[in-house]
Amino acid sequence: MSVDLHTVKRVARLARIAVSEEEAGRMAGELNAILGFVEQLSEVDVTDVEPMTSVTLMEMKKRQDVVTDGAKASDIVANAPATEENFFLVPKVVE
Amino acid sequence: MTDLTRLTIAQAREKLRAKEITAVELTDSYLAAIDAANPALNAYVAVTHDKARDMARASDARLAEGQGGALEGIPLGIKDLFATEGVHTQACSHVLDGFKPRYESTVSANLWADGAVMLGKLNMDEFAMGSSNETSYYGPVINPWRAESSNRQLVPGGSSGGSAAAVSAFLCSGATATDTGGSIRQPAAFTGTVGIKPTYGRCSRWGIAAFASSLDQAGPIARDVRDAAILLKSMASVDKKDTTSVDRPVPDYEAAIGRSLKGMKIGIPREYRVDGTPQEIEDLWRKGIDWLREAGAEIVDISLPHTKYALPAYYIVAPAEASSNLARYDGVRYGLRVPGKDIVDMYEKTRAAGFGREVKRRVMIGTYVLSAGYYDAYYLQAQKVRTLIKKDFEDVFAAGVDAILTPATPSAAFGIADEEMNADPVKMYLNDIFTVTVNMAGLPGIAVPGGLDANGLPLGLQLIGRPFDEETLFQTAHVIEQAAGTFQPPKWW
Numbered sequence: 001m002s003v004d005l006h007t008v009k010r011v012a013r014l015a016r017i018a019v020s021e022e023e024a025g026r027m028a029g030e031l032n033a034i035l036g037f038v039e040q041l042s043e044v045d046v047t048d049v050e051p052m053t054s055v056t057l058m059e060m061k062k063r064q065d066v067v068t069d070g071a072k073a074s075d076i077v078a079n080a081p082a083t084e085e086n087f088f089l090v091p092k093v094v095e
Numbered sequence: 096m097t098d099l100t101r102l103t104i105a106q107a108r109e110k111l112r113a114k115e116i117t118a119v120e121l122t123d124s125y126l127a128a129i130d131a132a133n134p135a136l137n138a139y140v141a142v143t144h145d146k147a148r149d150m151a152r153a154s155d156a157r158l159a160e161g162q163g164g165a166l167e168g169i170p171l172g173i174k175d176l177f178a179t180e181g182v183h184t185q186a187c188s189h190v191l192d193g194f195k196p197r198y199e200s201t202v203s204a205n206l207w208a209d210g211a212v213m214l215g216k217l218n219m220d221e222f223a224m225g226s227s228n229e230t231s232y233y234g235p236v237i238n239p240w241r242a243e244s245s246n247r248q249l250v251p252g253g254s255s256g257g258s259a260a261a262v263s264a265f266l267c268s269g270a271t272a273t274d275t276g277g278s279i280r281q282p283a284a285f286t287g288t289v290g291i292k293p294t295y296g297r298c299s300r301w302g303i304a305a306f307a308s309s310l311d312q313a314g315p316i317a318r319d320v321r322d323a324a325i326l327l328k329s330m331a332s333v334d335k336k337d338t339t340s341v342d343r344p345v346p347d348y349e350a351a352i353g354r355s356l357k358g359m360k361i362g363i364p365r366e367y368r369v370d371g372t373p374q375e376i377e378d379l380w381r382k383g384i385d386w387l388r389e390a391g392a393e394i395v396d397i398s399l400p401h402t403k404y405a406l407p408a409y410y411i412v413a414p415a416e417a418s419s420n421l422a423r424y425d426g427v428r429y430g431l432r433v434p435g436k437d438i439v440d441m442y443e444k445t446r447a448a449g450f451g452r453e454v455k456r457r458v459m460i461g462t463y464v465l466s467a468g469y470y471d472a473y474y475l476q477a478q479k480v481r482t483l484i485k486k487d488f489e490d491v492f493a494a495g496v497d498a499i500l501t502p503a504t505p506s507a508a509f510g511i512a513d514e515e516m517n518a519d520p521v522k523m524y525l526n527d528i529f530t531v532t533v534n535m536a537g538l539p540g541i542a543v544p545g546g547l548d549a550n551g552l553p554l555g556l557q558l559i560g561r562p563f564d565e566e567t568l569f570q571t572a573h574v575i576e577q578a579a580g581t582f583q584p585p586k587w588w
Contacts, residue, residue: 003463007463008459011459011462011463011466012459013443014462014466015418015446015458015459015462016422016425016439016442016443016446017443017446017447017450017455017458017459018440018443018444018446018447019447027455027456027459030456030520031456031459031460031463033519033520033521034410034456034460034520034521035460035463037407037410037521037524038407038408038410038411038473038477039407040403040404040407041404041407041408041411041473041476041477041480042472042476044401044404044476044479044480044483046476046479046480046483049479049482049483050479050482051475051478051479051481051482052478052479052481052482052485053478054309054339055295055309055485055535055536055537056294056295056296056339056341056537056562058296058339058341058342060338061338063335072197075197075198076197076428078197079193079194079195079196079197079428079429079430080427080428080429081426081427081429081430081431081432082432088427088428090427090438090441091434091435091436091437091438091441092437092438093437093438
């Protein structure tokens with residue numbers, strides 16, 4: 001499989017990364033080199049092999065469904081580029 | 096006066112307890128060394144002079160009372176990937192500009208609880224994506240090692256390049272690091288230091304900026320095997336805040352050092368003999384085998400048939416997880432924001448300006464392999480191959496092998512701005528060919544110096560162990576260290 005310029009732009013859009021025409025062209029080459037390298041995986045026989053979900057055999061840890069943390073609104077917004085009264089500010093999304 | 100920065104952690108620990116030196120003296124020695132060396136080496140991206148001196152004074156007060164933890168007064172460097180409260184934490188990315196967390200990572204909190212002193216934050220590849228420390232927003236780290244009679248600048252390896260360079264150049268007693276595909280072991284090998292990636296689940300990942308969550312593990316880089324054991328003991332813990340942290344008590348790793356190898360079985364995997372490996376690496380490997388045999392271990396040939404598929408599978412799994420983990424850098428909650436005409440335009444411009452080339456490349460690959468129509472062909476296939484890679488190791492351990500010996504890297508440190516590696520990302524990725532299998536299988540792996548090549552540059556050996564058997568790795572690595580010695584770069588900076 002090889003990616004063309006159109007695919008690169010579509011993936012960049014999905015990844016929310018703006019790319020220029022020139023960058024998209026360069027990325028197409030790089031992505032194709034990487035995809036060409038990983039292509040060899042298709043030769044492995046994986047009949048009846050389960051996909052890995054966890055490297056260590058352990059039971060999922062569970063805890064009581066209770067509030068253990070909170071009242072930290074000012075800490076949470078402290079590093080945001082734009083805030084007002086403990087809200088994150090973003091450009092208008094609804095007309 | 097002797098240079099206090101030359102003391103190992105074990106030596107400094109004794110002198111501090113005996114009150115032959117103070118934590119403030121030790122810390123001041125390191126701060127002076129950093130201030131003098133950093134313009135040349137660029138190992139630190141932030142030096143916390145005041146905090147370091149405050150912590151050292153508190154350590155001296157505890158030591159004066161005859162109290163103090165296992166690392167009381169020991170000055171450490173922290174990789175920029177670990178959240179440190181109120182202190183520069185940017186994963187060496189532009190996208191996290193100005194980020195100062197309101198919390199402390201579990202691993203660094205464990206170190207401070209044991210009395211360690213923070214010197215500052217260490218340079219690294221952006222979001223730990225790289226094998227040369229050249230993807231950092233803060234510029235490359237320069238390896239303190241140079242080839243004999245050459246002044247060409249070499250990379251320290253990556254992604255924990257700042258950690259490895261700082262330890263090697265005596266700019267900290269030891270350092271924290273992280274390893275997703277080889278990011279502790281490869282820079283350790285390139286700088287003549289010791290680095291261990293413990294079993295997945297041994298160190299809490301809480302407060303470490305996530306790259307690939309199923310592969311990331313924290314571990315130390317240190318000057319020798321004993322220091323690495325001392326540091327890992329403090330870094331490791333059982334943590335409620337990380338559900339992949341394993342409920343097992345942390346053993347006293349230092350106690351494993353000095354135990355005999357008699358009766359131990361060391362596996363030598365034939366698949367690690369790859370075409371194009373320099374003769375010097377082959378020779379070093381053979382030397383390592385001889386050292387372990389002479390120490391009483393039984394050497395057995397083993398096969399790990401899916402080895403060659405580990406790197407390609409990694410370059411699907413790791414970017415896929417990274418593309419999800421890095422979705423949070425959107426210009427809203429922290430760091431950089433580049434204004435746009437609407438919210439999507441703001442996201443796209445922020446991420447375009449905030450991420451470097453390698454990070455963008457990996458997010459793009461990850462997005463592609465997870466996108467509709469490609470998930471089964473790439474991601475599912477890679478996770479199945481991963482099951483087979485893990486089974487290779489399980490079969491070998493079930494057959495009685497206690498540890499596996501391999502080279503750590505396919506070469507010694509290479510030059511800054513290497514043209515071949517820059518032109519072809521896959522060439523750079525091949526640096527991790529011997530280390531990445533260990534992450535894919537969640538196993539512990541240690542890199543220990545084995546000697547110098549013909550140009551006088553360090554080369555490392557790697558030992559791979561059973562899950563949660565870091566003790567055997569320290570025990571065996573110590574035998575290699577006893578035979579090979581330790582290595583320090585001649586000071587030029």
